[in-house]
Amino acid sequence: MRMAERDGHKAFAPKRAPSYDDVLNCIRCGLCLSVCPTYRETGTETNSPRGRVAMIRAAAEGKLELSRNFVDHMYRCLNCGACAAVCPSGVEAHEIVIDARVEIDNKLPQPAIKKWVFEGLLPSPARLEAAAWPLRLFQRSGLQWLAERTGLLNMLPYNLGKTAQLPPKLPMSPLRHRLPEVTPARGERRYRVAFFLGCAQSLLFAESSAATVRVLARNGAEVVTPRDSVCCGMPAMAYGDLDTALRLARRNIDIFERIDADVIVTDCATCGESGKQYREWLKHDPVYSEKAEAYSSRFMDISEFLAGIPLDDRLSEVKARVTYHDPCHLVRGQGVSSQPRKLLQMIPGVDFVEMKEANWCCGGAGTYAMTHYETSMKILDRKMANAAETDAEVIASGCPVCQMQLGYGVRRAGLEMQVTHAIALLDRAYRDR
């Protein structure tokens, strides 16, 4: 039963209301508290999955208003999904939180910037790229250098000064402009792969995605990269903007439907999770439910694809002690964790070492480090302490936000560590051969 359909449960409209059953299934055992990063840092029930579900239930029963406080608590969740993985009753608290955000988005006036970003920027790669210019100028003009040294950044409100230092140095041009539509396979063509180039990869980690395409081509894949694919929709969904998320999903489905390819591959954990979720997002859409099913069923993370095919084993040595951080959107979002490890261990010279709590969220979580700087840093410090314990020289991962956050963590902790995408390391091993 949808909550909105129940008498007295007027707080939630039917659009993407959490089902009352989902909320009721919580037996309140508290097991989720043990793995929730925000609970572990604060020790406060209000910052726990069980607490969030209790608040949503209270709101649905008319005992709590959609107040500013309520909204604030719904946005304190990282959506890391660790709670769902241990829940004996199968409650997905992190998804129920998104349902609540959708409801908030429907019911309450939203800040203008949200409309600008989600409805203005995300649907248009060109506009999104234009919006990155101020940051690029800030980094390249010497202004960042000056600001960091003069303490100018500390004068900005809302930790803006600190969060301006989060992103890596942006490449001069996004990869979208440089990558050919079709990259031929090296040697015999064995697969035809459509490449979903994520916004963050293209804008922040262009070199890393260029490496992904090289590794694919190296292993017999002809890679088709459509220029007009748009944001995967996850950022909009995470902010409760369901309409934009679904609009973006439909657009991507239309674009990739036209490409005759065996699989759609991405090297962004988040794009991968949303790509696989389109079938859920659009299951009630009369026109798109089948198309979404087809789209999701051919969507794969790059490590998943590579681990499933015979690989060119002419690799040169990369002498490094390497550890791996599991992005939430890969390990729990897609159940991908052994594949990147297998690929890393294939590289000669790599001394692979597991870190403690490798699948614990790094605190990056989309824009969380910017919106909840203090909590995010506490979670990051825990991650960096575990990483430092391994004495690794390289932390590999598979998500642009994680890599941005880990890179910041390395600088913040003063560690001698390199952060990289797992596939970029594989590319390095292929480079001299």
Place this chain on the structure above:
Amino acid sequence: MIEQSALSELAGIVGKENLLTTPEDLACYGFDATPRLGGRPDAVAKPGSTQEVSKILQLANRAGFKVVPRGAGTNLSGGSVPIAGGLVMQMNRLNRILEIDSENLTALVEPGVVTSDLHAAVEAIGLFYPPDPGSMTVSTMGGNVAENAGGLRGLKYGVTRDYVMGLEVVLPSGDVITTGGKTVKNVTGYDLTRLMVGSEGTLGVITKILVRLIPKPETKKTMLVYYRTLGDAAETVSSIIAHRVIPPTLEFLDNVTVRCVEQYIHAGLPQDMEAILLIEVDGPASVVEEDAAKVVDVCRQHNAAEIQVSRSAEDSLRLAAGRRAALPALARIKPTMVLEDATVPRSQVAAMVRRVQQIAERHGLLIGTFGHAGDGNLHPTIVCDERDHDEMERVERAVDEIFHAALELGGTLSGEHGIGLSKAPFMTLEMKDAGMKAMVAIKRALDPNNILNPGKMYLDQFTQSHEPMGGVLGPRS
């Protein structure tokens, strides 16, 4: 209600950031893991020291508000539900392991230490703290002591009570006492340590805990054994112990549970077996081999249909998967789960399981029984839907009958979950008038204003014996 002036004083004691009063916060502190029980506190305080706890209790007496101590809120009897409002005092800021003394084999911890964090800390240096309640990855040591929590290893190693050597406790008056100490022998005065263990937050607030440690067992071996009849499984349990083997773990799953588990994890568990036993033996490698061989012999003698023995640590995990899945498997069938812990002498386990099955049939309910067969601590688990009023009435009658059955078989209302609110109406059945009077006398002597955890264990309602009052599950949320 807590007066505004008292709230200001509270903020002064714990600091503004450690006093929670928004409707959102209060909505998260009205419950624990007990189904259908709920209250609403007026505020939540997170004290950071023994002195702060003491000041809060003094203020509570002066300003006349109730105080409910809380660890992680994983309690299954409503012990941390603020049924009369007042202040919830969450103890998890006090979360340091203060000392691990490997000469005296003790650990001194604050109440907010998570049980499995203590496990990890002592096991890293070859020591062992055996109590392992099901919620140990989140439950706190303070909560474990206050509820006298048990676990899977109770048969061989005992329960929380058997490991607490001393405590620091803030009495309801605000006075701070220390009980017990590091010496194994200590006969000075009343055993106040034991009085506080299992007192469910009604007599004092625990602020430090001294626990006994033992050397970590060298190795272990796991066996999974299937039985066609319940009687054979039960006789195996008694017979193993008669053969001088004390397994730390001797777990039981009935047919209903096995079928639910199989539907959930598809591990190939046979559906036609009446019972499954999960047996673990531990100790030095040579002893483990010998004990395991004895156990296998005993199982064979009692007509075990199949016996699987672990060869590696991964094997052990695989064999234990079914038992671990029991709770989630049952939890997924329907939204509400009433998890009881009526406990009987080991020799009555089969009789108790049969009684539960008859009760289930009589009331048309789905009850899976699993639990700790070795110590007679069973978990008849009723899966139901709290929105179905007819079903919930049948659940209440069934629970009532389960309690009576346990007592008739020489057992107890609660083996490890505590009395709290949900079993409070049944206290006189087991304690009788004289026992209740003794408990009430202790409560009144230490907490004359009844400020600490009101409503729990029937202490403030008791006047004289009569039949259990009200619904089994207490007031609804």
